[in-house]
Amino acid sequence: MIRLFPALALALALPAMAAAAPCGNTSAGFDNWKRAFAAEAQQAGVGPRGLQALAAVQYSNGTIGADRKQTGVRYSLNDFMRIRGVDAIVNIGRKKKAANPAFYAAIEQRYGVPAGVLLAIHGMESGFGSTFGKYHVLSSNATVAYDCRRSEFFTRHLLAALTLVDRGWLDPNARGAAHGEIGHTQFLAGNVLAYGQDGDGNGRVDLYNLTDAMASTANFLRQKGWQPGQSYAEGSRNFRVLNNWNAATVYQQAIAIAGARIDG
Structure with a gap:
């Protein structure tokens, strides 16, 4: 049984709460900020x-360092x-789909998102679980x-992570990754609370668990407007949904192309 856990209001609908704990752009004030933030977190x-x-x-x-170096995908x-x-992602994705077709068919039946898209994302985000981040x-x-x-x-995602x-x-x-992204498909913590799925029915949502991660990723896309059975080629409505996953056009294009090749 796949269970959906509702989003936590404190993580997703906070009124600019971070202002009470003074931010900073060097490490000098971090410990003071942490103490102030702990009081806010407890209140929340x-x-x-x-x-x-x-x-x-x-x-x-x-x-x-990683944050300061971000310049967008050019x-x-x-x-x-x-x-x-991407060629390697396609080859590995095809093998993974062939090795467990019933799993991916069940995900698509529930959420309408085909295996190719999920496997393309999985390959792009964590090398199919080979690297969650350092x-x-x-x-x-x-x-x-x-x-x-x-x-x-x-702040919203930190409260969610806690x-x-x-x-x-x-x-x-x-x-995880440099900004706190989690698991097989690199969710931010607030998105785990909002879209996370207990794919294996054990009462937990664990994005380091493949079943939960794939179900959660499919649910994210479906909740963002994915249309089951429709094209996800560039220019389609489903392609535009991929913008919610990653805003870089080339990333969206690569997912769509790899997904189509995996699905055949």
């Missing part, structure tokens, strides 16, 4: 496990597909929540 409903995990986070210079489609190894998820999320540039946006720890859905020591 974060429990003992989440607060204990917050106390252990550290300022991540690696996260800030490659041509052909270069992007070559750099991201960054401490909570420290990365806390660092960009503290950073003044996008504090409000990442809530996942409270629920036992996220290991406090979990590793």
